[in-house]
Amino acid sequence: MEQPLDVPELAAGDGFTLRPWRMSDLQLVREASEDDYIPLITTVPSPYSESAGVAFVERQWGRATARAGYPFVIVSSDGRPVGNVGLWLRDLGQGRASLGYWVVKSARGQGAAVAALGAVAGWASRDLRIPRLELYVEPWNTASVRAAERVGFQREGLLRGWQQVGDERRDMFVYSLLNPEL
Numbered sequence: 001m002e003q004p005l006d007v008p009e010l011a012a013g014d015g016f017t018l019r020p021w022r023m024s025d026l027q028l029v030r031e032a033s034e035d036d037y038i039p040l041i042t043t044v045p046s047p048y049s050e051s052a053g054v055a056f057v058e059r060q061w062g063r064a065t066a067r068a069g070y071p072f073v074i075v076s077s078d079g080r081p082v083g084n085v086g087l088w089l090r091d092l093g094q095g096r097a098s099l100g101y102w103v104v105k106s107a108r109g110q111g112a113a114v115a116a117l118g119a120v121a122g123w124a125s126r127d128l129r130i131p132r133l134e135l136y137v138e139p140w141n142t143a144s145v146r147a148a149e150r151v152g153f154q155r156e157g158l159l160r161g162w163q164q165v166g167d168e169r170r171d172m173f174v175y176s177l178l179n180p181e182l
Contacts, residue, residue: 004065007072012119014111015077018085021060025073028081029053031104038102040166042084063088074103074116082107085116087124096132097124101147113147121151125179132179136162136172145173153177 007020032038033048043059045052060071069088073081083103091097099120103112117135124130135153137144149155153175162172 002067005067005070007064007070008123010072010119010123012074012115014115016112016115016119017075018072018116018119019075020064021057021071021073023054023057025057025081026050026053028073028083028104029056031106032084032102035102035105038104041163042100042102044102069097070120072116072120074101074112076107076110076112080107082110082112083116085113085120087120092130095130096134097128097130098134098136099124100135101144108143113144114150117147118151121153121177125177130179133177135175137175138165138170139173148175151177 009020010018012018029044030048030053032044033046033053038044039046043056045056063069063071063086068090069086071084071086074083074085076082083101085101086099088098088100099117101113101117121133124133133153135148136159137148139158154177156174156176159172159174161169163170
């Protein structure tokens with residue numbers, strides 16, 4: 001049996017750090033579950049219950065155990081968990097991995113997404129030597145578009161009806177970052 005992935009702690013710039021999920025992160029899951037959008041496009045439970053929050057954290061651990069990817073909690077300089085960033089390895093055999101991220105409403109606009117995305121992209125390229133990183137952003141999500149572009153991701157196009165979000169299929173911009181570009 002293969003060893004679980006070891007989710008490291010990473011410095012992420014601007015005072016942010018990344019670390020593995022802990023059961024003490026249930027308040028972060030609760031706040032994310034109250035967001036209008038995060039539960040639609042992630043596995044964050046809504047409505048929140050303690051058992052659903054526990055199951056969410058355990059799913060994050062399970063992703064590393066199953067070698068599906070690296071789920072990180074984004075932590076601000078004052079030690080407060082403010083979001084999530086994940087590196088997903090489903091297409092690693094083809095030389096690519098995808099990233100996803102979210103930041104709770106109370107912490108938006110402080111650079112958490114840019115810091116976290118940049119740290120994981122740099123680590124994935126430098127240490128894991130992944131040739132191509134991808135991420136997908138809905139066209140209306142200007143904050144996520146800005147975060148991706150500030151890190152250096154290049155928009156490649158629009159994928160029509162790419163992803164199920166809530167009750168409908170939605171378009172997504174596809175962004176990439178190639179290892180030599182970092």
